[in-house]
Amino acid sequence: MKVIADISVVPIGVGVALSKYVAACEKVLEDAGLEIRLHAYGTNIEGEWDDVFAAIKRCHEVVHEMGAPRVSTVIKVGTRTDRPQTMDDKVRSVESKVSK
Amino acid sequence: MKVIADISVVPIGVGVALSKYVAACEKVLEDAGLEIRLHAYGTNIEGEWDDVFAAIKRCHEVVHEMGAPRVSTVIKVGTRTDRPQTMDDKVRSVESKVSK
Amino acid sequence: MKVIADISVVPIGVGVALSKYVAACEKVLEDAGLEIRLHAYGTNIEGEWDDVFAAIKRCHEVVHEMGAPRVSTVIKVGTRTDRPQTMDDKVRSVESKVSK
């Protein structure tokens, strides 16, 4: 089952500067061979369900290992059975209609 | 790794009445032996990471099998390494401070 | 426009114990006269759009005043024009189908 997902990982109890934890999580996702796009409030991910969620679990483990006692993550995950769709397809589909 | 999670599952392309799909997903979570609490915008879940996410994957499969061509789910997932905490602990901790 | 919403407020940079901030936010919502239900990963809210979002803004202000330098909140908000629906309606609708 193919998914398009979006995650935003919030380490809690490590102060106010969170980007090094987010960067560590980006590396986990990249090392897992997933297609990703960083944005200003999270990261888009494309891949197989099991690969995507194994990588998100690894993110939690890595952020805890870096010293965060709590991690709270928001995940959006979409699946569809009617037709294949990539992240780029989704963005292009909206952009083509905005520009009209 | 123990988690407290929250999911809201939105089937897309099956009209406006979604409760039968949400109910099917509740049954999946219950059958997986997970501790759950239904609320007005989703379901709280407590369990081991792998069990929780296997059940969420099964929810997507079941909702697709019921005829939904697209499913979009929002998952919040929290883990902590400093101390154990249940869903009831979280609610009580806030309630004790509200009532003061 | 009537809404059913759900919020989870995460203060960042104030350590690992967040319940006093969440409790302060509950009080803001109650003082605004909104119908609310606390759960283990947030709070359900029912009310008019403008009242609900004014109260959420006030939550951010109060949590900052309590000393949190950053606040990140997840809001889910649902509106419908086909028929009125309360939080209790939503829960009952799912529960009646689970028990079958």
Added chain:
Amino acid sequence: MKVIADISVVPIGVGVALSKYVAACEKVLEDAGLEIRLHAYGTNIEGEWDDVFAAIKRCHEVVHEMGAPRVSTVIKVGTRTDRPQTMDDKVRSVESKVSK
């Protein structure tokens, strides 16, 4: 109060093709003079709290006017009092740490 937000709007009861509704919402955000960035699972928004939330309310109204009987939106909103930060700052801060 300046915010960085992220929204994903899901019209319910209008079938499986949602991009025209998302595009209409993009236009609402642009017409409101907000800084926005479309991605594959939503849209980042930067602006003043009141302007951002007035535009999100207008999105719901417009999507209902287009025929959707239900709309469910996920909003993430972050505020900070320690220092100003733009969407581009957030992305650059992570990217600089990933590339190390």
